[in-house]
Amino acid sequence: MINMNRILNNPFKNKGTAFTLKERQQLGLDGLLPPKVQTLQQQVDQAYQQYQSKPTNLAKRQFLMTIFNTNRILFYKLFSQHVVEFMPIVYDPTIAEDIEKYSDIFTQPQGAAYISIDNQNSTNAIKRALVYASDGRKIRLIVVTDAQEILGIGDWGVNGVDICVGKLMVYTAAAGIDPREVLPVVLDVGTDNQKLLKSPNYLGNRHARVTGDKYYDFVDKFVKTAESTFPDMYLHFEDFGRDNAANILNKYRSQYTVFNDDIQGTGIIILASILGALNISHEKLTDQRYLCFGAGTAGTGIANHVYREFIQQGLSPKEAKKHFYLVDKQGLLFKDDPTLTPQQKVFARDKSEFDHPDRLTDLLSVVKAIHPTILVGTSTAPGTFTKQVVQEMAAHTKRPIICPISNPTKLAEAKPKDLLNWTDGKALIATGVPYPDIKANNGVTYQIGQANNALVYPGVGLGVLAVHATRLSDEMISAAAHSLGGIVDTTKPGAAVLPPVSKLNQFSNNVAIAVAKTAVKQGLTKSKISVDDVPKLVKQTRWSPHY
Missing domain, CATH: 1.20.1370.30 (Hemocyanin, N-terminal domain)
Structure with missing residues (x-):
């Protein structure tokens, strides 16, 4: 029995x-x-x-x-x-509603590890939680969150464990990561969400978020314990807050094989979107002017990856930075602003560049001043890419590249149908959530590229695991972005800037091979591997569902 x-x-x-x-x-x-x-x-x-x-x-x-x-x-x-039908159900945007109701509708823990700063703030306690949750399984992939900035819905405390479960589902569905070798983890450091704290059903720690040295010490204990417990592990950080995400990634990326999807994954997919758009417009990346609206973790992370691509295509760091403009709540970011984060300071501008810098306090004024050719939205401010903003942008570039990627749908900066109609079909668009094909006023039917991280992060993980990569380098990330080219027929009217989700398995395989080959070439594998063996190793690593 x-x-x-x-x-x-x-x-x-x-x-x-x-x-x-x-x-x-x-x-x-x-x-x-x-x-x-x-x-x-x-x-x-x-x-x-x-x-x-x-x-x-x-x-x-x-x-x-x-x-x-x-x-x-x-x-x-x-x-x-x-796959196409289930992706928005299993993951974004439906998962946002599930996270908001997680404690209210909780039925079972789904094999996750719940690590509390109140009850498990010691190496031994963290190790016990990981060992019990893994239940004897060999863990090679962990997705961990502290749930401070979930999607576009903010701080959801322990409820955020659902984002880790959902991410891991996509890893397996898209790239064949063995579900027996994965573990979702939530670090419960409290929450600043008053709705949760007042709810009798909330299942997490009932206090404000722990910050500062105590927070970083807790994260450090988790990372080191997880790495020692599962020595062949790839660690994926998910939805950490803007003040912590880059700090955590930068601390561990040279020591362990780690990845932050909000910084690196979003950066890869937007870079791939831009490269795909330029394949359609036949323009050069180094001729573009990049404007990001929303300079948080995702916004600065994306800008950093696109900036590195400018350098790879021949510009000096100084020249490359001249092409970047970041706008946040206070308007265009300037160097003399004492509230800037370290990631924002990299792209802040000098006020001496502008005749009236004090007027650059909203998106429209910045668009009029700099004439961007690329506009990326990570603001979670719905409807902010207005007709006036878009038409002002389109007046100064033949094929404006516009990426309203805030999600879920209700938080998107613009709807793609509006962008197409406002620009007479000239806009090259990538969105953060899926949209059906759109017939614009000019009579052309357009396919809309979904800048969904699911197009890239599963393949990155598969490539890392296939060759037992010891680090995830910038070159591996760049290879992932470039690997999505060639799947879309760019000569077709209304072609999308990214391949469709229906080809998820194909481009996950492409990404994996590109990432793994780059790791091998850089000597970032635990054992000596031939580049020629990479496709076979990727194929052998893929798991398929059968009894």
């Missing part, structure tokens, strides 16, 4: 109605399942019929989570056959 309970309650071993009669006899499952033995495909078909009956996206996600919690193979087989 004990073995039976362990098998039926273990999502990595449970096959449900697919257990054969012989297996049921051997495992003590006689009479504990309906008599009919189903194939995996029959289970998938039946589950999809049930999924379709659910009335809302949130209900559909909760149904899929029930399958995830009971049978991982069935879940990923189902996911693999409906």
